[in-house]
Amino acid sequence: MVEVSVLGGVGYAGAIAAQLLYRHPFFKLAHVTARAEAGQRLDDVHPRTRVPLELEIFDVSKHAVDAAVVAYPHGAAAPVVAELRAAGTRVVDLSADFRLRDRAIYDDWYGEHKAPELFGQGVYGLPELTRAQVAGADLVANPGCYPTAALLGLAPLAKAGVIGDVVIDAKSGVSGAGRAPTHATHFISANENVSPYKINGHRHTPEIEQELGVLGATLPITFMPHLLPLDQGELVTAYVTPSAELSEDELVNLYDDSYAREPFVELRTGPVGVIDVRDTNFCRISWVQDPRTGRIIVFSAIDNLWKGAASQAVQNLNLMFDRPETEGLL
Numbered sequence: 553m554v555e556v557s558v559l560g561g562v563g564y565a566g567a568i569a570a571q572l573l574y575r576h577p578f579f580k581l582a583h584v585t586a587r588a589e590a591g592q593r594l595d596d597v598h599p600r601t602r603v604p605l606e607l608e609i610f611d612v613s614k615h616a617v618d619a620a621v622v623a624y625p626h627g628a629a630a631p632v633v634a635e636l637r638a639a640g641t642r643v644v645d646l647s648a649d650f651r652l653r654d655r656a657i658y659d660d661w662y663g664e665h666k667a668p669e670l671f672g673q674g675v676y677g678l679p680e681l682t683r684a685q686v687a688g689a690d691l692v693a694n695p696g697c698y699p700t701a702a703l704l705g706l707a708p709l710a711k712a713g714v715i716g717d718v719v720i721d722a723k724s725g726v727s728g729a730g731r732a733p734t735h736a737t738h739f740i741s742a743n744e745n746v747s748p749y750k751i752n753g754h755r756h757t758p759e760i761e762q763e764l765g766v767l768g769a770t771l772p773i774t775f776m777p778h779l780l781p782l783d784q785g786e787l788v789t790a791y792v793t794p795s796a797e798l799s800e801d802e803l804v805n806l807y808d809d810s811y812a813r814e815p816f817v818e819l820r821t822g823p824v825g826v827i828d829v830r831d832t833n834f835c836r837i838s839w840v841q842d843p844r845t846g847r848i849i850v851f852s853a854i855d856n857l858w859k860g861a862a863s864q865a866v867q868n869l870n871l872m873f874d875r876p877e878t879e880g881l882l
């Protein structure tokens with residue numbers, strides 16, 4: 553029995569990670585931590601999780617079990633991940649603290665790194681692209697929600713070296729912003745509204761550029777997020793100007809070669825919607841080619857809290873512990 557602690561279990565992503573691990577046939581959810589709500593049960597704070605465990609204040613001597621899912625905000629995660637790693641615990645970190653490989657870029661977007669000795673040691677945990685590295689990793693950096701959807705949608709084109717230029721239009725439900733409400737995420741601001749945000753630059757831009765670069769597409773991207781009046785769900789529409797002409801058959805082959813055998817990628821024709829992947833680890837992808845401009849328009853839908861965060865963390869844990877990748881997720 554492999555024991556797992558979930559840190560930050562009252563956050564939106566942490567609560568779902570705990571919910572999935574509590575019912576997982578292989579892992580044992582040993583501890584769920586929180587600060588202000590310690591002493592309460594998780595299912596009192598988040599009834600839908602149906603996890604009757606008492607929330608505990610983090611204590612590395614108790615909570616450094618076989619593995620941990622750290623669901624803290626970036627900045628807060630790094631020092632705790634360092635403590636867990638020093639105790640030998642294998643970690644999936646949901647924050648951005650170990651996703652980037654260029655320290656200057658991290659510091660620019662997030663501020664000074666709080667565990668510099670571990671910087672760059674996280675394996676980027678997008679299993680469809682980095683499965684082999686995740687399997688042997690002790691520290692997995694779970695991707696951001698927008699990068700998950702954008703990279704899965706674009707990877708076949710990036711690997712084929714045919715992205716000349718790309719504009720990524722992205723939309724997310726409000727849970728993407730976490731549990732603490734702000735003026736922008738308050739019901740009164742978000743309801744009946746669709747609005748772009750972080751219009752002068754979003755920190756997922758360098759993350760997407762980094763991972764597209766790993767796939768062979770090194771280029772500056774345009775990325776623009778929007779807030780939707782939904783609780784969960786995320787849709788990316790990527791407008792790709794190809795650097796080479798591609799026939800319909802070639803495009804079909806590129807996407808089939810990448811994803812035909814992927815358990816959590818659903819290739820579709822026609823429009824995709826976030827409701828179709830709600831509360832699942834699936835990413836639904838479709839594309840069209842505009843015959844007038846030649847642009848390839850790729851659609852990619854995920855649940856930001858699931859494939860964009862918590863269920864992807866469990867997919868990564870499955871790989872790290874040599875379990876069937878879909879265990880506890882279908």
Ligand SMILES: NC(=O)C1=CN([C@@H]2O[C@H](COP(=O)(O)OP(=O)(O)OC[C@H]3O[C@@H](n4cnc5c(N)ncnc54)[C@H](OP(=O)(O)O)[C@@H]3O)[C@@H](O)[C@H]2O)C=CC1
Nearest residue numbers: 560563564565586587624625628646647697728730731861
């Ligand atoms: N929401 C999403 O769609 C996605 C989130 N992520 C990432 O996952 C992580 C968790 O996100 P999410 O669940 O949305 O966030 P939330 O804000 O909902 O939850 C974060 C939790 O972390 C705890 N926390 C906050 N600050 C600190 C701190 N300084 N020290 C210790 N604990 C702290 C809080 O617990 P307490 O209340 O007990 O203090 C809080 O409940 C973040 O890094 C986020 O960027 C990644 C992809 C998608």
Ligand SMILES: CC(=O)N[C@@H](CCC(=O)OP(=O)(O)O)C(=O)O
Nearest residue numbers: 647648696697698724725728729
């Ligand atoms: C709607 C909304 O606000 N979404 C969040 C993305 C959440 C996410 O993926 O977070 P990290 O990369 O920080 O882990 C945002 O745009 O900041």
